[in-house]
Amino acid sequence: GTPSATSRRCTGRIVPRDMAAISPFDSSVQGGDATWEGIRVYHGRIFHLTEHLDRLFRSARALGFENTHSREEVKDAIFRVLAANGMRDGAHMRLTLTRGQKCTSSMNPLFNCYGTTLIILPEWKPTEGATTYDNTAGISLVTAGAARRSMPGVIDNKIHHNNMLQNILPKIQANNAGCADSLMLDDEGFVAETNATNLFLVRYTSMDGVDTDDRTSYVLVTPSADACLPGITRATVLILADELGIKAEVRRVSLSEFYSADEVFTTGTMGELTPVVKIDGRPIGWTGSKRGAVTSLLQSAYKDAVANRLDWSTEIPAFS
Numbered sequence: 001g002t003p004s005a006t007s008r009r010c011t012g013r014i015v016p017r018d019m020a021a022i023s024p025f026d027s028s029v030q031g032g033d034a035t036w037e038g039i040r041v042y043h044g045r046i047f048h049l050t051e052h053l054d055r056l057f058r059s060a061r062a063l064g065f066e067n068t069h070s071r072e073e074v075k076d077a078i079f080r081v082l083a084a085n086g087m088r089d090g091a092h093m094r095l096t097l098t099r100g101q102k103c104t105s106s107m108n109p110l111f112n113c114y115g116t117t118l119i120i121l122p123e124w125k126p127t128e129g130a131t132t133y134d135n136t137a138g139i140s141l142v143t144a145g146a147a148r149r150s151m152p153g154v155i156d157n158k159i160h161h162n163n164m165l166q167n168i169l170p171k172i173q174a175n176n177a178g179c180a181d182s183l184m185l186d187d188e189g190f191v192a193e194t195n196a197t198n199l200f201l202v203r204y205t206s207m208d209g210v211d212t213d214d215r216t217s218y219v220l221v222t223p224s225a226d227a228c229l230p231g232i233t234r235a236t237v238l239i240l241a242d243e244l245g246i247k248a249e250v251r252r253v254s255l256s257e258f259y260s261a262d263e264v265f266t267t268g269t270m271g272e273l274t275p276v277v278k279i280d281g282r283p284i285g286w287t288g289s290k291r292g293a294v295t296s297l298l299q300s301a302y303k304d305a306v307a308n309r310l311d312w313s314t315e316i317p318a319f320s
């Protein structure tokens with residue numbers, strides 16, 4: 001039936017995982033018409049909550065969502081879901097904001113007249129080795145057949161949207177090839193990102209090797225954010241590099257620069273910094289299947305930041 005005006009927000013309900021339900025008339029079900037964030041909790045604090053909420057609300061605005069929950073409502077809902085699950089450390093949370101429930105069977109988004117739907121899905125994840133990968137061992141990538149579009153006139157990658165087939169299909173391709181993720185090129189052939197993370201390479205100034213204390217002996221390079229999501233972890237790594245006096249170049253990067261790099265790693269909220277040891281079957285650098293020294297240095301800086309940079313995180317309030 002048609003939802004009543006009072007069920008418009010139907011929020012405030014926290015339900016067990018297997019009881020959670022969403023209307024088949026919701027715009028996310030019918031059109032992948034939603035925006036999302038993956039957020040992590042460390043030591044009773046939510047890392048970069050401000051930046052994640054900024055991106056969520058900017059994406060919602062870019063998608064033309066109306067009648068969204070306020071920032072305070074979303075924040076409060078996040079706190080309550082974490083508190084209800086007793087999650088203060090090592091938790092990962094997926095936040096989805098959809099255009100909302102359709103009031104008729106029309107596909108016209110203007111007929112979504114009950115406001116947006118907010119879904120908060122908390123999960124336990126270990127702080128160390130954040131994904132299924134071991135963050136010291138490294139993963140392999142394969143170049144995807146599909147391109148990541150760089151033209152904002154098509155669908156702007158700066159919107160963190162739920163049209164996930166452009167991530168899912170390359171992921172399937174990678175997994176079928178025995179790799180963790182796909183490296184995706186933009187429509188001009190430059191490297192964009194992977195299907196789930198941003199990419200960095202490290203180039204040593206001398207092929208003889210690197211001294212991590214000597215900042216002139218290496219440089220960090222990451223593709224400019226035209227065809228990739230401007231990741232929050234990517235931005236954090238660039239800030240940390242700047243603070244450490246490590247030179248970073250943000251520009252167009254070709255696939256051959258990645259093939260010939262000395263170190264490669266991915267960045268993302270979930271996997272933090274994950275070393276890449278092979279791309280298209282080619283071993284990266286001379287480190288065998290181990291992470292490189294600069295990757296290791298930046299991983300430590302990141303780990304220190306999530307634990308100690310209190311200005312970069314938000315405390316989860318205690319609920320009685």
Ligand code: PMP
Nearest residue numbers: 196197198229231232233268269
């Ligand atoms: N690229 C894509 C395609 C992603 O889905 C994500 C994860 N949301 C990222 C990069 C990494 O972004 P962040 O560092 O903000 O988690």
